[in-house]
Amino acid sequence: MTVQDIVRPSAASAKTSFLYRVDGSASWTVGTANVIVSVSGPIEVNKREELPDVATVEIVVRPGTGVTSTREQFLQDRIRKVFAPVIVLDLHPRTLIQIVVQIVQSGDTKMLNTMTLSASINATYMALLDAGVPVRSTVSATSIIYYKTQAQTSKAAVLIDPTRTELERIEKDILSVHTVAYELKGGKIERLLLTESVGSFTEDQVFECYDSAAKICESTNETMREAVINGVQRKSRWRET
Amino acid sequence: MPRDLTPSTLENTFVLKALTERVRLDNRSFNQLRDLDVSFSSTEYGLVDVKLGRTRVIARISAEITQPYPDRPYDGLFLISTEISPMAAPTFEAGRKSEDELVISRIIEKSIRRSGALDTEALCIISGEKCWAVRADVHFLDHDGGLLDAACIAVSAGLLHFRRPDITIEGVGSRREVIVHPITERVPVPLAVLHVPVCVTFSFFDVRKASSAVAGVPSKDEMKAENDDDDIEEEGDSSIAVLVDATLQEELLRHGYMSVTANTNREICQIQKGGEMPVEVGTLLSCSEAAIIVAEKVTKLINKRLKEDETRRNVGNLLVESRAENDR
Numbered sequence: 001m002t003v004q005d006i007v008r009p010s011a012a013s014a015k016t017s018f019l020y021r022v023d024g025s026a027s028w029t030v031g032t033a034n035v036i037v038s039v040s041g042p043i044e045v046n047k048r049e050e051l052p053d054v055a056t057v058e059i060v061v062r063p064g065t066g067v068t069s070t071r072e073q074f075l076q077d078r079i080r081k082v083f084a085p086v087i088v089l090d091l092h093p094r095t096l097i098q099i100v101v102q103i104v105q106s107g108d109t110k111m112l113n114t115m116t117l118s119a120s121i122n123a124t125y126m127a128l129l130d131a132g133v134p135v136r137s138t139v140s141a142t143s144i145i146y147y148k149t150q151a152q153t154s155k156a157a158v159l160i161d162p163t164r165t166e167l168e169r170i171e172k173d174i175l176s177v178h179t180v181a182y183e184l185k186g187g188k189i190e191r192l193l194l195t196e197s198v199g200s201f202t203e204d205q206v207f208e209c210y211d212s213a214a215k216i217c218e219s220t221n222e223t224m225r226e227a228v229i230n231g232v233q234r235k236s237r238w239r240e241t
Numbered sequence: 242m243p244r245d246l247t248p249s250t251l252e253n254t255f256v257l258k259a260l261t262e263r264v265r266l267d268n269r270s271f272n273q274l275r276d277l278d279v280s281f282s283s284t285e286y287g288l289v290d291v292k293l294g295r296t297r298v299i300a301r302i303s304a305e306i307t308q309p310y311p312d313r314p315y316d317g318l319f320l321i322s323t324e325i326s327p328m329a330a331p332t333f334e335a336g337r338k339s340e341d342e343l344v345i346s347r348i349i350e351k352s353i354r355r356s357g358a359l360d361t362e363a364l365c366i367i368s369g370e371k372c373w374a375v376r377a378d379v380h381f382l383d384h385d386g387g388l389l390d391a392a393c394i395a396v397s398a399g400l401l402h403f404r405r406p407d408i409t410i411e412g413v414g415s416r417r418e419v420i421v422h423p424i425t426e427r428v429p430v431p432l433a434v435l436h437v438p439v440c441v442t443f444s445f446f447d448v449r450k451a452s453s454a455v456a457g458v459p460s461k462d463e464m465k466a467e468n469d470d471d472d473i474e475e476e477g478d479s480s481i482a483v484l485v486d487a488t489l490q491e492e493l494l495r496h497g498y499m500s501v502t503a504n505t506n507r508e509i510c511q512i513q514k515g516g517e518m519p520v521e522v523g524t525l526l527s528c529s530e531a532a533i534i535v536a537e538k539v540t541k542l543i544n545k546r547l548k549e550d551e552t553r554r555n556v557g558n559l560l561v562e563s564r565a566e567n568d569r
Binding site for chain 1: 297299303322324326331382
């Protein structure tokens with residue numbers, strides 16, 4: 001199966017700069033997942049958490065429904081790992097970059113975290129841009145799911161960034177779930193930042209997955225660019241005479 | 242974390258002085274609400290986004306099956322969570338309950354849970370064994386004052402919008418089974434909402450403090466206030482300004498407040514008065530009347546949006562759209 005066969009079922013959309021009390025805000029909607037992220041920073045930091053040579057990054061993940069559980073801890077950890085090499089922390093020592101990820105709709109079924117994770121990563125990146133926090137490169141993430149179908153028993157079928165309905169439909173046949181995040185420069189893939197793979201899959205499958213994810217992340221990057229252009233145009237309206 | 246949001250003396254003086262001239266900084270009248278918008282999600286039941294001016298709040302209603310409390314076997318569970326994250330404002334700390342949060346959670350508790358807005362007996366499935374546990378999670382996205390009012394509207398609207406899965410009980414006695422039908426199989430069921438509580442917060446300002454704060458200001462007697470028939474304190478004490486739906490700045494500068502929760506049955510669900518300022522009884526009674534008027538307006542808006550949402554969802558649904566009568 002080539003990348004051309006894979007069709008992205010739903011387009012992602014982003015909104016920025018809609019919260020007034022924080023420095024930057026963004027929302028990312030893909031499939032049925034909807035995540036809002038706010039970024040404040042660099043701001044004052046508690047003496048306990050102050051770091052002498054770099055900025056402290058605080059990431060708070062709040063679920064849409066229910067109490068905070070280990071799932072939010074997991075998301076927080078992965079988001080931190082993705083952005084640690086991306087944010088230029090040594091430009092603002094002894095300050096705090098506060099990131100709050102509010103999951104509005106997880107877009108996942110009960111057992112999965114992938115849509116929430118990839119949407120959170122994309123939303124966090126857009127919010128960091130909106131807040132003007134210095135970052136080294138673009139980040140984008142996607143979710144890829146392999147599942148078995150009645151038709152092809154030898155080759156697995158693929159879903160990219162699916163909706164919750166699609167996930168529920170194939171839930172029992174899921175083979176493996178992959179969340180992949182790439183770092184991009186100039187719209188082209190640079191480094192792989194994150195891979196979260198759960199399930200059983202072959203080596204060929206996972207490398208094919210990385211290749212597909214690379215193409216998808218490049219197109220996600222285009223979506224982000226458009227959102228940023230729209231945002232800047234909106235904010236520059238006062239310039240028009 | 243940044244320190245608290247104490248406003249400057251200059252702001253304090255300016256706002257108070259403006260109030261003596263019956264002017265609010267955003268040019269609203271004293272009992273005018275900010276622009277209120279209630280929008281329901283088209284993909285998820287029980288997800289509502291409320292905007293009250295710049296204040297923005299999202300509520301999510303969810304339900305799952307659990308065991309009822311042993312001392313209340315015929316009632317289901319209903320929990321409201323109103324945690325404030327640093328997204329609302331960086332002055333809120335994650336994991337730490339601020340004073341604002343405690344007040345909001347108490348008043349929401351009284352307004353919605355204790356007033357019986359949701360019929361918990363209707364949540365019982367098998368008495369003593371299984372019941373629905375309904376959960377309302379309020380997420381505060383943007384703090385510009387009125388978090389309590391917005392949260393109350395959001396939860397009330399959410400409870401009206403939410404649909405729980407339909408269930409059937411099969412078998413008898415101890416071998417009873419509860420079958421939960423997914424929403425793709427059977428149309429989900431609304432909750433039993435008995436009334437729609439709406440909370441309105443009134444902020445009190447002692448305007449006598451204004452003239453002492455600013456030098457060279459003519460005394461209160463020399464200033465003729467415009468004749469505004471709607472204002473609450475017209476017949477009462479004119480040294481008190483009563484503002485409805487304060488912005489964050491007004492909230493931080495007020496001398497006292499009262500939150501009244503009312504519904505369209507002209508019932509007062511709860512009253513909470515705080516701050517250090519004594520207020521005449523007549524003023525408090527007028528506030529309660531005003532709260533009922535606001536509750537009617539807000540309930541009307543919620544119902545209008547609910548109808549619009551239902552129409553959007555039912556487009557193409559022939560079963561709903563079909564009927565036997567002819568167009569006349």
